[in-house]
Amino acid sequence: MILGMHLGNGYGSQSSAWRAPNVNPANYASFDAQVRYAQAAERGKFAFLFLPDFPGLQADVDHEAPQITLDPMMTLAAIARATERIGLVATGSTTFNEPFNIARQFKALDVMSHGRAGWNAVTTSDPNAAANFGQGIAPRPQRYQRAHETIQITQALWGSWQQDAWIKDQKTGRFAHPDKIQPINMQGEYVASRGPLPIPPSEQGQPVIFSAGGGANGLEIAGRYANGVIGATFTIDDARRQRQAYREAAAKAGRNPDEIKFFAGVMPAIGKTKRDALDRRVQLAELTAASRVPYLGSMLNLQLGPSQIDEPLTAQQLAAASPSPFDPRSPRALEVAREGWTLRDILAHGVIDYHPTPVGTASVTADHLQEWFEAGACDGFWVSIDVNEDGIDTFVDEVVPLLQERGVYHHDYDGATLRDHLGAPAHYGLDPRLALQ
Amino acid sequence: MILGMHLGNGYGSQSSAWRAPNVNPANYASFDAQVRYAQAAERGKFAFLFLPDFPGLQADVDHEAPQITLDPMMTLAAIARATERIGLVATGSTTFNEPFNIARQFKALDVMSHGRAGWNAVTTSDPNAAANFGQGIAPRPQRYQRAHETIQITQALWGSWQQDAWIKDQKTGRFAHPDKIQPINMQGEYVASRGPLPIPPSEQGQPVIFSAGGGANGLEIAGRYANGVIGATFTIDDARRQRQAYREAAAKAGRNPDEIKFFAGVMPAIGKTKRDALDRRVQLAELTAASRVPYLGSMLNLQLGPSQIDEPLTAQQLAAASPSPFDPRSPRALEVAREGWTLRDILAHGVIDYHPTPVGTASVTADHLQEWFEAGACDGFWVSIDVNEDGIDTFVDEVVPLLQERGVYHHDYDGATLRDHLGAPAHYGLDPRLALQ
Structure with missing residues (x-):
């Protein structure tokens, strides 16, 4: 890799x-x-x-x-x-x-x-x-x-x-x-x-x-x-x-x-726990999350407004939701929504970001990389870190050793x-x- | 300066x-x-x-x-x-x-x-x-x-x-x-x-x-x-x-x-003595000096060949020589020739180089800079060093302190x-x- x-x-x-x-x-x-x-x-x-x-x-x-x-x-x-x-x-x-x-x-x-x-x-x-x-x-x-x-x-x-x-x-x-x-x-x-x-x-x-x-x-x-x-x-x-x-x-x-x-x-969104990783993203999106709710709605074929940002989808919304064919990230967004997260947390899963976002401990990211690599999806990854100042060190100190232990990455x-x-x-x-x- | x-x-x-x-x-x-x-x-x-x-x-x-x-x-x-x-x-x-x-x-x-x-x-x-x-x-x-x-x-x-x-x-x-x-x-x-x-x-x-x-x-x-x-x-x-x-x-x-x-x-051509400074240039021009003799001749309105390179101009040549109006360096070349140097040494005075060449100890270069500066010829100099590896240090360690002592250059x-x-x-x-x- x-x-x-x-x-x-x-x-x-x-x-x-x-x-x-x-x-x-x-x-x-x-x-x-x-x-x-x-x-x-x-x-x-x-x-x-x-x-x-x-x-x-x-x-x-x-x-x-x-x-x-x-x-x-x-x-x-x-x-x-x-x-x-x-x-x-x-x-x-x-x-x-x-x-x-x-x-x-x-x-x-x-x-x-x-x-x-x-x-x-x-x-x-x-x-x-x-x-x-x-x-x-x-x-x-x-x-x-x-x-x-x-x-x-x-x-x-x-x-x-x-x-x-x-x-x-x-x-x-x-x-x-x-x-x-x-x-x-x-x-x-x-x-x-x-x-x-x-x-x-x-x-x-x-x-x-x-x-x-x-x-x-x-x-x-x-x-x-x-x-x-x-x-x-x-x-x-x-x-x-x-x-x-x-x-x-x-x-x-x-x-x-x-x-x-x-x-x-x-x-990757990496934290000590999944909640910790989500909170990192929630905090970063403090000013922008509300403005992204309508687009999240369009991905799910729902009308969603910022007032619902701290609520999950209702049972009725979940029943009506379907992935938009116009955005390849929509199936993942729906999958996360079905887990019952609030809209803010759904967004914190990176469902509207430019690349897939594994969310959780370092091993969640290592799992993602290993799974894609072993499935022949790619020869490697272009890693975009959310906040370079501490995020690169976290990736290098926590994800890289796991990949090395698993034998998929060079020492x-x-x-x-x-x-x-x-x-x-x-x-x-x-x-x-x-x-x- | x-x-x-x-x-x-x-x-x-x-x-x-x-x-x-x-x-x-x-x-x-x-x-x-x-x-x-x-x-x-x-x-x-x-x-x-x-x-x-x-x-x-x-x-x-x-x-x-x-x-x-x-x-x-x-x-x-x-x-x-x-x-x-x-x-x-x-x-x-x-x-x-x-x-x-x-x-x-x-x-x-x-x-x-x-x-x-x-x-x-x-x-x-x-x-x-x-x-x-x-x-x-x-x-x-x-x-x-x-x-x-x-x-x-x-x-x-x-x-x-x-x-x-x-x-x-x-x-x-x-x-x-x-x-x-x-x-x-x-x-x-x-x-x-x-x-x-x-x-x-x-x-x-x-x-x-x-x-x-x-x-x-x-x-x-x-x-x-x-x-x-x-x-x-x-x-x-x-x-x-x-x-x-x-x-x-x-x-x-x-x-x-x-x-x-x-x-x-x-x-600048800098040496412990004037002869030392000239020898530095003579050595650098080992392969090229001979090919420059005819051009030196044209600057002096003389026909000169490489065979004369280690001889000075003859009395007859000196009498016939005059500075070419087509090269602004010609008067200096004639001045150096009249001092009796061999053609090789005349060239080592930098008379065909792109800028004036003070030749001698560090103080000769310092004199040149000070004279031009105090005469209002310039606000300063663009210094081209013959061989950077040792030449920049020589300029910095020997010329710069002289200029500083003379009060024409900042400390x-x-x-x-x-x-x-x-x-x-x-x-x-x-x-x-x-x-x-």
């Missing part, structure tokens, strides 16, 4: 984490805090940190912090210097970056971290993000065509120094083989680059590609280029289907399906690079089979 | 620095080395580090290292975390970057470094660089129009959080004032951005602007936006003229001329931010007088 840790705004994945007791509310601007959390994840032998990104400000800042770091590359540069083994994966848009700039900065991070960098290559479809670049949003086929071109040109630039190009022989005065550092001269429909990059290979050659998009276009991107995929899925069966789809996409691109690792999201890093951690094969430059026409 | 330290490829400013004894030839890929040099400069109370950049590979890699760091922003992120006071100035092209990306990354560095970031905003006119972005080079007026737009939009994005916008009050749950974090909606001819940035102010508000370009267009850029200018000049008179031109450009833009500090380049930092170090006035957002139409 391979674990990745979500790092976002410096508080945690719950939108009100910035208000939690013992959290410094200035953490959004604190690289010290990010470094501390990264070091904690490394103590737990996490394979990688994963930083979402969005090129803009996307938050109701009145009450919520932005969900991203100030700048993912600067954050990872800080972390690279303060960690030794953990992989460093940042999201970067193929829609609003030039391949030369992406290639240069990710490879610099890869060299700086001694082979631990990964690029989560995404397309961006938000009109506000486009407006930050004075643009509109191009139609989907164009966005994905640009994504293919950007990834291929980036990989080719990464390979523009052959692996043995850098001689640096002080005696003979030969710095490098000029014939092994050559332009790539790639011309796509939307982006192009001459090269070469000014950067030699890293310990893993070049960064690893991640992917997070769904749909047919996203599957094709992942199948061709990715060694890691971040999924959004709420049941073992669905996760199995998604994982299988990515594996087939890899096979279709002529790759070994084992080269692509599928990570299911998880947002230490086996290799030194992100490629090692993912079991990804050696790869350098652009796979010639994938070259642009 | 304000000092800035040039940081480039991890070796030093002489092209063969990578071969020098005690230099690790792998330093080009070593962020540890860059951090070590930055810390040494900070020990010498340097106001800032200055990193040139070029978006591409520009070197005869057979024998020479590229002159730039792998990526200036990643290098400065590493340094920011390992230093406390020194300013961090990186070059970034206005021609091949989107203002949103420039604004975000420089302001993230500014927050990370607690107010020590600066952006050297340049235009890029090299066709190979353009080709790295699939482009050609636009005519100069368009490049400079884009530069103005990019700088203005970047400054406006930097100011898109009002300075008191971030409340982060855990008790009331108010994270920020939404009405104080607003889009900028700026539309230029070449670039545009909506904003806001996802980044609050730093301790100095926002990064400081540097400029390095000459010509009428460069003067206008510097005059309107810059608090620091890096000059290339070989005589006190010329430096005075350049400095005055920048000061007048600032006045023309409605600013106080003292807001713009002019830095003259200097490339410690007075302030905490780059703006403090430069004596630059408070500035936040875009000066409304400069707004795009």
Whole structure:
């Protein structure tokens, strides 16, 4: 089982984490805090940190912090210097970056971290993000065509120094083989680059590609280029289907399906008891829970109002309730409701959160991870911690040892690079089979 | 006197620095080395580090290292975390970057470094660089129009959080004032951005602007936006003229001329004796000196060949020699030649280097700096060290104390931010007088 840790705004994945007791509310601007959390994840032998990104400000800042770091590359540069083994994966848009700039900065991070960098290559479809670049949003086929071109040109630039190009022989005065550092001269429909990059290979050659998009276009991107995929899925069966789809996409691109690792999201709520875990979430949701009650109602095909927040569903409501087909989290919400919890406690079960939420002691989370993993639902997990300040330590000190005892998780890093951690094969430059026409 | 330290490829400013004894030839890929040099400069109370950049590979890699760091922003992120006071100035092209990306990354560095970031905003006119972005080079007026737009939009994005916008009050749950974090909606001819940035102010508000370009267009850029200018000049008179031109450009833009500090380049050759200093350079130029003899000849209006490299000019040659009007370094070259040095030693005086080279003991360099400074030629210097590994320590341990004794250089930092170090006035957002139409 391979674990990745979500790092976002410096508080945690719950939108009100910035208000939690013992959290410094200035953490959004604190690289010290990010470094501390990264070091904690490394103590737990996490394979990688994963930083979402969005090129803009996307938050109701009145009450919520932005969900991203100030700048993912600067954050990872800080972390690279303060960690030794953990992989460093940042999201970067193929829609609003030039391949030369992406290639240069990710490879610099890869060299700086001694082979631990990964690029989560995404397309961006938000009109506000486009407006930050004075643009509109191009139609989907164009966005994905640009994504293919950007990834291929980036990989080719990464390979523009052959692996043995850098001689640096002080005696003979030969710095490098000029014939092994050559332009790539790639011309796509939307982006192009001459090269070469000014950067030699890293310990893993070049960064690893991640992917997070769904749909047919996203599957094709992942199948061709990715060694890691971040999924959004709420049941073992669905996760199995998604994982299988990515594996087939890899096979279709002529790759070994084992080269692509599928990570299911998880947002554990951990306490000394189940009640304790729920109370942690209840407290975090103090300001927001009431506003979420109507949506909870829509998931159950019921009209629910905030006045009922501290009551369970009535017998009549329970009889009338059914899971909404429009939200995959609805069956779980109904299951929890039937256990008789108040609406506030139902919400504290994370039934409207972005990923499944095991609620209870550390062993409940360990059970969830083990069950999904052993069922073939995923190769590992993308762990989002509710409040980083104490939550990462809790996961590392309580969940990780259980997974280790059960023999499903490593006791230490086996290799030194992100490629090692993912079991990804050696790869350098652009796979010639994938070259642009 | 304000000092800035040039940081480039991890070796030093002489092209063969990578071969020098005690230099690790792998330093080009070593962020540890860059951090070590930055810390040494900070020990010498340097106001800032200055990193040139070029978006591409520009070197005869057979024998020479590229002159730039792998990526200036990643290098400065590493340094920011390992230093406390020194300013961090990186070059970034206005021609091949989107203002949103420039604004975000420089302001993230500014927050990370607690107010020590600066952006050297340049235009890029090299066709190979353009080709790295699939482009050609636009005519100069368009490049400079884009530069103005990019700088203005970047400054406006930097100011898109009002300075008191971030409340982060855990008790009331108010994270920020939404009405104080607003889009900028700026539309230029070449670039545009909506904003806001996802980044609050730093301790100095926002990064400081540097400029390095000459010509009428460069003067206008510097005059309107810059608090620091890096000059290339070989005589006190010329430096005075350049400095005055920048000061007048600032006045023309409605600013106080003292807001713009002019830095003259200097490339000291320091030894226990003058002969020792020359030998240091002779050794570094072992492979390259012969190839530079013909150019030295052209500077003196003589035909010179490598076979004469270990001889001085003959009496006949000296009588015929005259300084070439096409190279401002020629008068100095002739002056040195008349002292009777061999061609190899003339070259070791740095007569073909990019900046003046005081040659001798530390006091010779201190004399040069003091003379230029007291003559009003500059507000300080951009110091390029021949071989960083030992050269920065030599400058800090031998030249700096002399300047301090002579009362022309500070004993410690007075302030905490780059703006403090430069004596630059408070500035936040875009000066409304400069707004795009």
